[in-house]
Amino acid sequence: MRKELIQSNPSVMMGKPVVAGTRVTVELILEKLGAGESIDQILEEHPRLTREGVLAAIRFGSKVLRADVEYPVAEPVS
Numbered sequence: 001m002r003k004e005l006i007q008s009n010p011s012v013m014m015g016k017p018v019v020a021g022t023r024v025t026v027e028l029i030l031e032k033l034g035a036g037e038s039i040d041q042i043l044e045e046h047p048r049l050t051r052e053g054v055l056a057a058i059r060f061g062s063k064v065l066r067a068d069v070e071y072p073v074a075e076p077v078s
Contacts, residue, residue, distance in 0.1 A: 005056035017060060019053035022046065029057040 007020045017026040024046050032042050039054050 005053055006060045019049055019057060022048045022053070024049050026057040026060050029054055030061050033058070
């Protein structure tokens with residue numbers, strides 16, 4: 001059986017999804033990538049994190065956003 005790379009536990013980071021064996025949240029990884037950081041930069045900042053963990057976080061974010069949920073978008077202000 002394959003160990004899941006993304007885990008959620010109420011006693012770790014308030015239950016936010018994290019990369020297994022770390023306290024690095026999927027949210028933080030996606031924010032850093034969105035801000036222009038490279039995977040290598042993220043790995044340097046978080047030595048316990050692996051490339052596979054970062055890629056799993058990206059896949060997890062993509063999978064979550066595929067759910068049938070409406071996301072409100074703010075109307076542009078004129």
